[in-house]
Amino acid sequence: MQSLWMLLAAFLFATMGVCVKFATQYVHSFEVVMYRGLIGVLVLAWWYRKKGWGFYRTAVPGMHLWRNVVGVTSLCCWFYAISEIPLATAMTLQYMSSVWMAVFLMAGALTLQASRNGFRGQGPLVGTILMGFAGVALLLRPTFSSDQGFAAIVGLLSGIISALAYLQVAALARVGEPETRVVFYFSVGAALTGLAGTWALGASTMTWAAAAWLIPVGALALVGQICLTRAYASGATLLVANLQYFGIVVACLYSVWLFDDHLPLGSWVGMALIVASGVIATVLRRRGIPSMAAPTPQATQPDRDSR
Numbered sequence: 001m002q003s004l005w006m007l008l009a010a011f012l013f014a015t016m017g018v019c020v021k022f023a024t025q026y027v028h029s030f031e032v033v034m035y036r037g038l039i040g041v042l043v044l045a046w047w048y049r050k051k052g053w054g055f056y057r058t059a060v061p062g063m064h065l066w067r068n069v070v071g072v073t074s075l076c077c078w079f080y081a082i083s084e085i086p087l088a089t090a091m092t093l094q095y096m097s098s099v100w101m102a103v104f105l106m107a108g109a110l111t112l113q114a115s116r117n118g119f120r121g122q123g124p125l126v127g128t129i130l131m132g133f134a135g136v137a138l139l140l141r142p143t144f145s146s147d148q149g150f151a152a153i154v155g156l157l158s159g160i161i162s163a164l165a166y167l168q169v170a171a172l173a174r175v176g177e178p179e180t181r182v183v184f185y186f187s188v189g190a191a192l193t194g195l196a197g198t199w200a201l202g203a204s205t206m207t208w209a210a211a212a213w214l215i216p217v218g219a220l221a222l223v224g225q226i227c228l229t230r231a232y233a234s235g236a237t238l239l240v241a242n243l244q245y246f247g248i249v250v251a252c253l254y255s256v257w258l259f260d261d262h263l264p265l266g267s268w269v270g271m272a273l274i275v276a277s278g279v280i281a282t283v284l285r286r287r288g289i290p291s292m293a294a295p296t297p298q299a300t301q302p303d304r305d306s307r
């Protein structure tokens with residue numbers, strides 16, 4: 001079931017990317033971040049109004065704070081990279097998050113010695129992640145000019161920091177935090193950060209055309225975040241991380257359909273590698289390859305009422 005949640009999240013985020021592409025013609029990146037978060041806050045607050053403010057009470061505020069710091073930072077870095085370097089390069093660097101997650105998990109298993117098995121048995125799943133990333137590189141053919149080095153570094157940081165954010169999402173799910181609460185606090189962080197950036201840079205003139213793209217950005221981001229959080233709650237961290245590559249396939253199909261882009265043979269080969277890596281990872285998971293979960297803090301546990 002976690003596979004379906006991740007595939008749905010990948011589809012929603014790819015669709016959101018199309019809306020972001022159009023929205024940034026009218027507003028700057030910080031405004032997109034602000035409205036993305038604000039719509040999530042308003043929708044979740046309305047949805048849970050009958051539960052009272054007690055629903056938002058959490059026993060692990062520090063974990064939510066860290067998820068916001070890394071998640072919103074990654075989002076801002078990614079949007080900046082998209083605005084400064086070719087989209088293919090920015091997407092490739094962002095989707096390296098799966099590779100970085102595998103690196104972080106392996107390092108954690110080896111250095112913390114959480115179990116005797118450590119990283120044993122995870123090699124095939126890591127291999128599928130690398131296979132999927134090779135497909136992403138073939139599909140997007142990342143390039144950038146010499147004067148775009150800083151933006152490329154920012155894009156690389158977006159992938160690294162995004163990996164930390166996804167691991168924190170998995171950890172929050174494992175201590176019992178509902179996915180809607182995780183998404184709510186992330187939306188709050190995004191809205192406040194976007195507001196601060198908008199205050200510093202100035203607000204664009206809001207038009208109906210801009211609103212027509214910003215509203216679906218927020219709605220798609222909200223549902224996509226809930227699906228992603230539920231997927232990482234399964235514990236199959238590496239499998240779920242690998243399946244997010246399907247978002248690249250969907251994004252490229254959108255490019256062909258909506259923007260009349262023509263993909264060379266190498267891009268179609270890359271797409272096949274992405275699909276194959278996801279299928280192989282799913283098969284390996286079903287055959288009993290042990291999952292490698294993000295470390296779960298033991299010091300705090302949510303109160304029963306928060307569920």
